[in-house]
Amino acid sequence: MENVKILICDDSILARKQLKDAIKKCGYDNFLEASNGQEAIDTYKEHKPELVFVDIVMPIKDGVEAIHEIREFDPTAHVIVVSSVGTQTQLKNAIMEGARDFIQKPFSISAINDIIRARFEGR
Amino acid sequence: MHTQFFGNFLLNKGVITPEQLIDILKIQSTAHKKLGTLAIHAGYMSASEVEDVFITQTHYDKLFGELAVELGYLTEDQVTELLALQLPNYMLLGQILIDQNIINHTDLENLITEYQSVYEIYDLELIEEQKHMVDKLLADFYLPEDLPHAEYILSYLTLLFNDLVRFIGEDFSTLNIMALPEVPTNFCIYQEVEGSFSFISALDMERETAITFASRYIKEELNEFDEYVTASMEDFLNLHNGLYSVNMSNDHSMELHLQPPMEQEGDLLSTGCPSYLLPIIFSFGTVNFIFSVEKIEE
Numbered sequence: 001m002e003n004v005k006i007l008i009c010d011d012s013i014l015a016r017k018q019l020k021d022a023i024k025k026c027g028y029d030n031f032l033e034a035s036n037g038q039e040a041i042d043t044y045k046e047h048k049p050e051l052v053f054v055d056i057v058m059p060i061k062d063g064v065e066a067i068h069e070i071r072e073f074d075p076t077a078h079v080i081v082v083s084s085v086g087t088q089t090q091l092k093n094a095i096m097e098g099a100r101d102f103i104q105k106p107f108s109i110s111a112i113n114d115i116i117r118a119r120f121e122g123r
Numbered sequence: 124m125h126t127q128f129f130g131n132f133l134l135n136k137g138v139i140t141p142e143q144l145i146d147i148l149k150i151q152s153t154a155h156k157k158l159g160t161l162a163i164h165a166g167y168m169s170a171s172e173v174e175d176v177f178i179t180q181t182h183y184d185k186l187f188g189e190l191a192v193e194l195g196y197l198t199e200d201q202v203t204e205l206l207a208l209q210l211p212n213y214m215l216l217g218q219i220l221i222d223q224n225i226i227n228h229t230d231l232e233n234l235i236t237e238y239q240s241v242y243e244i245y246d247l248e249l250i251e252e253q254k255h256m257v258d259k260l261l262a263d264f265y266l267p268e269d270l271p272h273a274e275y276i277l278s279y280l281t282l283l284f285n286d287l288v289r290f291i292g293e294d295f296s297t298l299n300i301m302a303l304p305e306v307p308t309n310f311c312i313y314q315e316v317e318g319s320f321s322f323i324s325a326l327d328m329e330r331e332t333a334i335t336f337a338s339r340y341i342k343e344e345l346n347e348f349d350e351y352v353t354a355s356m357e358d359f360l361n362l363h364n365g366l367y368s369v370n371m372s373n374d375h376s377m378e379l380h381l382q383p384p385m386e387q388e389g390d391l392l393s394t395g396c397p398s399y400l401l402p403i404i405f406s407f408g409t410v411n412f413i414f415s416v417e418k419i420e421e
Contacts, residue, residue, distance in 0.1 A: 011383055012354045012357060012358060013350045013351060013354045014341065014351055014354030014355055014357075014358055015354070015358065017351070057361070057381050057382070057383050058383060059383045084361055084362065084365050084381075085181065085182055085362060085365035085366055085369060086364065086365025086366060086367070086368035086369050086379070086381060087365065087381065088369075088372070089378055089380075090380075104182060105181075105362075106178060106181055108178060
């Protein structure tokens, strides 16, 4: 398996753990983590991860702002929104900012698997 | 759902003490079979299908049976059959009271007759009736008369009871709601929800209680109070408020925005607006639910 970097951005340590556990089952385990939107932007700029998962509701800067700034820095950034129930409006904004796809919490392993395969298959 | 109200009814009548109620809830938590368990037992659903319904319940505020039919796992006839196998919860509670020699069969019969006549319960198997009854019980039982926009708060509390049953367990009962200017807290998670209806809601409990609450929510055994416990409480509150904002959007075309959950410990929760405290007694400890309305636009 290639050693691709995956950035997980969520203010909940529980949500980050659940997402990492699911991605590990798909064979990837090189993670970067951020617990708010600003950290996500800074970490992205420093490490340029191949795939980014961003929660919408976060302190300091929310997911929509983070996606905007990450895509401004790198228009090819591959960002997936991890939305919670009840955040439809922000989800729409996140997609308009250039998020490639979204998953809704709590997610199934197969949803994560689909995203990982769509991103890395055929590289 | 009925134990929660029948328990409160018995407490208010002085038939049982809070200590006896907690003991009964502990027994009940192991005695009651859920619809999903019954469906697996009957061979109608696989464990993964039941899990799928549970996950779907975190996205839609619907009953287990309702979703199982929509997803094609059960027929309506099968749901009716399984519901008939489920002893109504308040009957189960009554059975435990008799087993514990707290009351006899005649007492139970009289109490149930009174409970049913007060709350107009006729057919517990009907889902619609159940929804109706929860609304009526909440309207008559818990809400202070001066509560502004009671219908929004009523639907919020109905969803809260459903979410507690779905994600934490059925072994709880409630005390009456109290209106307070500010609320002393143990370990408290709160979240602000903004929109034309703005409010702060909070979960508050002792650390020991929080460990069990979190373990049940994430279905994993947690042994100490750590950041996973905090994150689980936040996740529950966030999910519950999220479902509520979906309901408000669907039912009232009202868009609400959730702020990230915050925490505080051993301090007064003071929102500057009247707060309502609802103590919820679980078999493993008391969970205080706090609700504070900041603004309602007409």
